[in-house]
Structure formats: structure tokens, C-alpha cells
């Protein structure tokens with residue numbers, strides 16, 4: 270039987286445990302540097318060690334439950350480098366079009382929606398009520414906060430962060446490692462490594478424009 274390990278024992282990790290319980294999946298524990306992260310939550314499983322020290326067993330699958338795209342990227346690559354296999358969690362209340370492609374390690378949270386012919390790159394997290402429009406291309410490690418919306422034919426680069434209620438209008442492109450502030454409306458191309466805010470979203474390059482190898 271598949272046993273899930275959740276990397277990250279913060280708030281998102283506890284949410285992901287709940288989703289796994291909804292789906293009657295077996296979670297064997299959390300991997301986190303903070304051994305005491307789950308004290309006082311009364312959960313049936315706790316932190317069993319760190320990712321760096323974990324030796325993956327046959328049948329174990331991993332979910333990276335962290336909300337920062339660059340941290341997600343680092344941890345997921347570490348899992349793969351250590352021989353771990355990522356699990357794709359799609360909550361039963363989410364809608365995923367039958368012809369959408371959702372790659373390994375994605376988390377599709379309750380009431381999220383992934384539209385027709387879209388492609389969601391590996392290790393992407395799509396939080397509650399967020400949506401990916403038809404034909405959208407979503408780069409790996411990207412994080413959709415609750416209620417964020419990417420319309421049809423949008424392209425997001427790798428490791429993009431969308432704040433809650435952010436929207437990207439049809440066909441627009443957001444460069445890799447960019448952050449879209451909560452509530453912003455992107456109606457123009459966002460350059461790689463930018464932080465943009467407001468409606469229409471404006472900003473400038475603030476972050477790395479290339480990701481480490």
C-alpha cells in the first residue's frame with residue numbers, strides 16, 4: 270500500500286494531511302527540520318525526521334507541502350535526488366478536465382479547477398478555489414493562493430507565486446520566479462523575476478531572473 274510522507278509540517282502541511290485523510294490515504298508522517306512543529310495539534314501522525322536524513326522505502330510517496338515556490342523547488346528536487354517519488358494529490362472536490370495534464374507532485378486542493386487542455390508543471394500547488402483556465406501552461410513549482418485565477422491561454426514560468434485573489438487575464442505571460450500580489454490583476458506581460466501589485470498590476474524586477482541548476 271502507498272504510504273505518504275508530507276514534507277513541511279507548517280499550516281499547508283496540516284491542510285494536506287486533512288486532504289489525504291478525506292481521501293483515506295495512509296500518511297506515515299511529516300519530514301521537517303522542526304521536530305516539535307506539530308506539538309499540541311493532536312494529529313494522528315507527527316514529524317518523523319528530516320528530509321536530508323530520510324532513506325526512502327519501497328512504496329513511499331512524497332508530497333511537498335510548502336507555499337513558497339523556490340522552497341518547493343528546492344525540496345522537490347532534493348526528494349528526487351534522494352531517490353524519492355512524488356505523489357500527485359487531487360482532492361475529490363476539485364475539478365480537473367479529463368484532457369488536462371497535471372504532472373507529478375502537484376497538489377490540487379479542494380474546490381480548485383484545472384481547465385481543458387491546460388498543462389500544470391510538476392510540483393505545482395493549486396490552493397482552494399483557485400483556477401487554471403483552458404489551454405494555460407503553468408510552470409513547475411508554481412503556487413496558486415486561494416481564489417487566484419489564471420485565465421485561458423495564459424503562460425506562467427517556473428516558480429511563480431500568485432497571491433490570494435490575484436488574476437492573470439487571458440493569454441498573458443508571467444515570467445519565472447515572479448510574484449503577483451494578492452488581489453492584483455495582470456493585464457500585461459510580467460517580466461521574469463518581477464514583483465507586481467494592483468490593478469492593473471505594476472511593478473519591477475526584484476528577484477533572480479535565473480534559477481539555480
Ligand SMILES: CC(C)(COP(=O)(O)OP(=O)(O)OC[C@H]1O[C@@H](n2cnc3c(N)ncnc32)[C@H](O)[C@@H]1OP(=O)(O)O)[C@@H](O)C(=O)NCCC(=O)NCCS
Nearest residue numbers: 336396414415431432433448449450451452453464466467
Ligand atoms: C507577493 C507578496 C508575497 C510580496 O510580499 P513582499 O515581498 O513582502 O512585498 P510587500 O508586501 O512588501 O510589497 C511590495 C510592494 O508592493 C505593494 N503591495 C503589496 N501587495 C499589494 C497589493 N495587494 N496591492 C497593491 N500593492 C501591494 C506594497 O505596498 C509594497 O509597495 P512599496 O514597495 O511601495 O512599499 C505579497 O505582496 C502578497 O501578496 N502577500 C499575500 C500572499 C498571499 O496571498 N498568501 C496566501 C497564502 S495561503
